[in-house]
Amino acid sequence: MTLPRHHPGEALLLDYASGLLAEPVALAIATHLACCPACRHAVAEMEAVGGALLDGLEPEPVAPGSLEAVMARLDRVDARFAAPPARPSRPAATPLFPEPLRRYAGADGRTLRWTPMVPGMSCAVVPVGGAGRSGGTAAKARLMRMRGNLPMPRHTHAGVEITVVLDGGFRDELGAFARGDLSFGDASIDHQPVADPEGCLCLSVTVGPLRLTGAVGRFLNPFLSF
Ligand SMILES: [Zn+2]
Numbered sequence: 101m102t103l104p105r106h107h108p109g110e111a112l113l114l115d116y117a118s119g120l121l122a123e124p125v126a127l128a129i130a131t132h133l134a135c136c137p138a139c140r141h142a143v144a145e146m147e148a149v150g151g152a153l154l155d156g157l158e159p160e161p162v163a164p165g166s167l168e169a170v171m172a173r174l175d176r177v178d179a180r181f182a183a184p185p186a187r188p189s190r191p192a193a194t195p196l197f198p199e200p201l202r203r204y205a206g207a208d209g210r211t212l213r214w215t216p217m218v219p220g221m222s223c224a225v226v227p228v229g230g231a232g233r234s235g236g237t238a239a240k241a242r243l244m245r246m247r248g249n250l251p252m253p254r255h256t257h258a259g260v261e262i263t264v265v266l267d268g269g270f271r272d273e274l275g276a277f278a279r280g281d282l283s284f285g286d287a288s289i290d291h292q293p294v295a296d297p298e299g300c301l302c303l304s305v306t307v308g309p310l311r312l313t314g315a316v317g318r319f320l321n322p323f324l325s326f
Contacts (some may be wrong), residue, residue, distance in 0.1 A: 135280025259308015
């Protein structure tokens, strides 16, 4: 199997390990982790360090009711950490979608409602709860499907866009992206991904709107703002 070559930054992995990410963003990271032993290892180490730090804390007087509040919070964090799978993906036996994504989108996304955007390109909203808010805009998860060699609209990001390749691949100014690779886009990046000849299926999580900069931008904006 080919291991991913594009990874989330350490700060993003740390936020993931600490349970701080909105669920759609955590889903993108967990989907990458399912394909990436190196990042799984890094997250496991961060969790071990976090646990050791908590173990070393001196006990403090506890206000009435605070135990219930802490337990409720831990329950939520535990539910988050149930998502990443422990085993590496094996191409021969591996379903198209790794486990954390399968929970939300089925084995291959066929059951979701796909909306055509432009000829050769369609997308489907992945129903993820707990979108959270960052800068007043909720995080959203979508599957994007592009036919071979199709250039996506050139765009930049008012917020953040995290893309994880599930099948096929694409290339842009930052390099070539294949299954498991994670691309992180923000306001500093204005890019035009082009799908590989075999096409591309990817998970795209946006926090804040994309800002389209190419000629088709005005046409596509209504589709991207739902
Ligand atoms: Zn990785």
